[in-house]
Amino acid sequence: MASKIKLELVTPERLLVSEEVDEIIAPGYEGEFGVLPEHTQYLAILSIGVLRYRKGDEVRKVAVGGGFAEVTPDRVVVLADVGEKAEEIDVDRARRAHERAEGTIKDLSLDDASYSKMRGALQRAIARMEAAG
Amino acid sequence: MANLRAIRKRIGSVKSTQQITKAMKMVSAAKLKRAQDAIVAARPYARKMREVVQAVAGRAGKDAHPLLSSRETKKVALLVITSDRGLCGGFNSNLLRAANRFLQETRENVGEVALYVVGRKARDFFRRRHVPMRKEYVGVLGALSYAHAEQIAGDLVDGFLAEEFDEVVIAFNEFRSAISQAVRRDKLFPVAFEQAKEEGSGTEIDYLYEPSREEILATLLPRYVEAQIFRMLLESVAGEHGARMTAMDSATNNAVDMISRLTLQMNRARQAAITKELLEIISGAEALKG
Numbered sequence: 168m169a170s171k172i173k174l175e176l177v178t179p180e181r182l183l184v185s186e187e188v189d190e191i192i193a194p195g196y197e198g199e200f201g202v203l204p205e206h207t208q209y210l211a212i213l214s215i216g217v218l219r220y221r222k223g224d225e226v227r228k229v230a231v232g233g234g235f236a237e238v239t240p241d242r243v244v245v246l247a248d249v250g251e252k253a254e255e256i257d258v259d260r261a262r263r264a265h266e267r268a269e270g271t272i273k274d275l276s277l278d279d280a281s282y283s284k285m286r287g288a289l290q291r292a293i294a295r296m297e298a299a300g
Numbered sequence: 301m302a303n304l305r306a307i308r309k310r311i312g313s314v315k316s317t318q319q320i321t322k323a324m325k326m327v328s329a330a331k332l333k334r335a336q337d338a339i340v341a342a343r344p345y346a347r348k349m350r351e352v353v354q355a356v357a358g359r360a361g362k363d364a365h366p367l368l369s370s371r372e373t374k375k376v377a378l379l380v381i382t383s384d385r386g387l388c389g390g391f392n393s394n395l396l397r398a399a400n401r402f403l404q405e406t407r408e409n410v411g412e413v414a415l416y417v418v419g420r421k422a423r424d425f426f427r428r429r430h431v432p433m434r435k436e437y438v439g440v441l442g443a444l445s446y447a448h449a450e451q452i453a454g455d456l457v458d459g460f461l462a463e464e465f466d467e468v469v470i471a472f473n474e475f476r477s478a479i480s481q482a483v484r485r486d487k488l489f490p491v492a493f494e495q496a497k498e499e500g501s502g503t504e505i506d507y508l509y510e511p512s513r514e515e516i517l518a519t520l521l522p523r524y525v526e527a528q529i530f531r532m533l534l535e536s537v538a539g540e541h542g543a544r545m546t547a548m549d550s551a552t553n554n555a556v557d558m559i560s561r562l563t564l565q566m567n568r569a570r571q572a573a574i575t576k577e578l579l580e581i582i583s584g585a586e587a588l589k590g
Contacts, residue, residue: 175344175348177344177345177348178345179342179345179446179449179526179527179530180338180341180342180345180445180446181341181342181344181345182341182344182345195510196510196511197510197511200510207508208506208507208508209507209508209509209510210352210356210507210508210509210510210516211509211510211516212510212511212515212516212519235352235516235519235520235523237348237351237352237355237507244348244351244352246345246348246349246352246523248523
């Protein structure tokens, strides 16, 4: 009986997290989901948001920008398109990106080609601020 | 006997060439280190991606997604990855020769080839031969990021799904070690995976999917292609720096040899000039005596 989960969070550019953790909460495609040890085999698309994991009493946060999570009873592999640990995030930069995206998106209609792109940028900025703050 | 001053000048110019090649070698060594680190950093993602795609695609079967199912090959897309800069030995010419041969053979035996090229060297090569290119990506290798791989993969996947071609082949230099690269030609997709055994072998339980398996596959496979292309781009960049380092090292050695040969020649010429002068003085003195 495994009492810990091996969390591996990788992005195309680097290995971000590789640790034994107790619990993971990830932003799934249809809402957040939590993973404890002995979870069933599960494969989910991740949306843009904050991934949290708990190690003892300590909770850490990582901002992820979409990707996949593969869950097996003793292991979680997260393939994130982009990822930043909370302590690496430049809050000022995220805030500026947030303001910029918000400003641009106000002037766009739903049909604009760049609308979904800007919405992605806005969501990423929000996720980064949430993870850091 | 060669002119003393001409030889001195020649030595000077070889020396400055040597300095340049030496500097280029050191720059390449530093860049190679960084490129190697990038490969190592990208490896976990590519490996995990492969595992996950393998697991899902193996269960889903061949018909689950167009990228998995092979159809009759009438047109082929060829992606050629070279470097933007030269002075790296046979790095580009070996690859381009192989790519060109493949191009001719495919045209004769299979059908049309849509050409996608990365790197200025490949573009210039095919432009000189008046081979039309579908798309060229020039100047991306200096500051390579995942976004470039996304763009290239996107173009190729779109073309494949629109049935503009039925197979994608990629020609690139594989990074073996700092001093050795190998020309590789791989079929990128349709992706062939081993099918999972129909009989559940006990431990192999299918996943719960969120949303559905088909939707996951449809987003997973293009990313798998991206990750593959990204890896190949990184390998090519590392190989380029390795090749340049080797080429510049031998150029520096050649310059050293040349300088020592020229110095010998110069000393001989100097000695001959001195001897000649002495002879002239002595014979002059002899003449006065008489």
